[in-house]
Amino acid sequence: MSWKIKQQLQNILEQEDGYSVFPAGFRTRFALCYPNQYNVGMSNLGFHIIYEQINSRMDSAAERFFMPEPDLKKQYENSNTPLLSLESQKPLYEFPLIGFAVSFELDYFNILSMLSLGKVELLASKRDENDPIVVAGGPCATFNPEPLSLFVDVFIIGEGEEIINNFLDTYMLARGKNLSRRDVLLKLAELPGIYVPCFYTHTYDDSGKLAAIMPNAEVPTKIRRQWIKDLDKYPAHTIIKSNQTEFSFYLIETARGCGRHCRFCMAGYCFRKPRNRSLEKIKQMVDAVPDRQKIGLMGPAVSDHPQIDELCQYIHDSNHPMSVASFRADSVTQTLVNNLADSGQKTLTLAPEAGSVKLRNIINKGISDENLYTSIDMGIQAGVKNFRLYIMVGLPEEDDSDIEAIISMAHNLRKYMNDHKAHGKLTLSINPFVPKPFTPFQWLPMADMKKISAVLKYIKNTLKKEKNMEILIESPKESYLQGILARGDRKISQMIYEAHLEGGGKKLQRVMKKHDLNEDFYLYRQRDIDELMPWDTLDMGVKKEYFIQELEMAKQQKNTITCFDNCKRCGVC
Incomplete structure (x- = not known):
């Protein structure tokens, strides 16, 4: 085992500041893994929350693992050292429980890399009584676990604060009775919000479509997503302070879930209903932040919090600079923008998602050009010089006029900035649209990649001569790989496995071709409304009829109003 690797982890x-190390032998050790590098994982608030939940118990101890950076990965491989935990530098394979927090589809390949480095059997079906139980939670596990079903024994569906404790209670009890691995998994499968894929058989018809999902008689037919009804019971903030994160903020969650009904947004459905933390509870978290530490407020749209101005004032009076994960152009306030500017934030980010009114109506974005100009006015008044726009291409019903609308919007906003002496940079961050599970667009195909690549090139070439304008484009290849992984079935799980054996994610499409598995089947096929989806074992609480109704509303370019008290439309409440 490499002393040099251990020394790097100890450094x-x-x-x-804030990590926990417990004596060996008194607690069941839980390997808490983030399938990306340290700076990314430690910027994930959910990772901190679960770490604290596991360590707040008297019978369990979480230790962290991350995907090593390339140089460190080579050291592991060259020295034949198994992947080691940060806290105690113990090998991954020695942990009876291994849990992955999965936020991004492109990290799926890192899961296999980490298991391989950790000397853990990759295939759940081949693990024996002495092997760890591998668990996965987070957004990707919640909306479509099937592409990971070959490798993960247990999926946590929904928000984890309560379910992780139910999981650990049941696991400890089952292990205390010396139950077999299968019987432990069966006990876990009986819990609300726990999906154990080995107890569900998927069959396919001659066309390759999913024909049936057959559960074992001993497990539920549907797994219902779990969510926290009262956020104030579970404070959510940075637990381990580190300067080696993406932004070096002390993170505080203000709200969870979103009721805006944007039709492209999986998070808006999988984490519904919208819930705000009370101002008093947020203030208590602010009071615990070290002096002058910058606070990062987290939430689906921080500006939607009903007491955002009071919160900003409190943070300001507490002598903390601040930042926000996101805000909406139609709810942002001057107080919020002033505090961001006073905290040194040099760029305001807005998300119109589309340039045309038509497409904004189709996706139910609810942002108008007037909202954009008002937000820019607020920024200019506060002294902010730079603005960023998030845009998608390949949205449903998009045509050439919608692409021209993006270009016109960029020109007009740039001119408006110049006219108001805001001579900073206007950045357009443009991404191909991926129809996600559990959204009204889940049945729709992606736009053709060649066409989207041409559109992106056209936008960039048209705007490149514009002074102080920057165009950032996500790789179409990565977006379409994301599309396969997000909408994939169990056959894709086998392809991920073989791609890993051949070198990683870049080999996926080659492996699919080798098996005559057409990527068009996952990307470009219009799915029937009554087609069985790979994720249909899961229940987000939203009625299928509601998704169908929203799809029809999109076709008619009709808006859906936001969530309101005593609403019964979608089924969640």
């Missing part, structure tokens, strides 16, 4: 620990 990281020395720069942290």
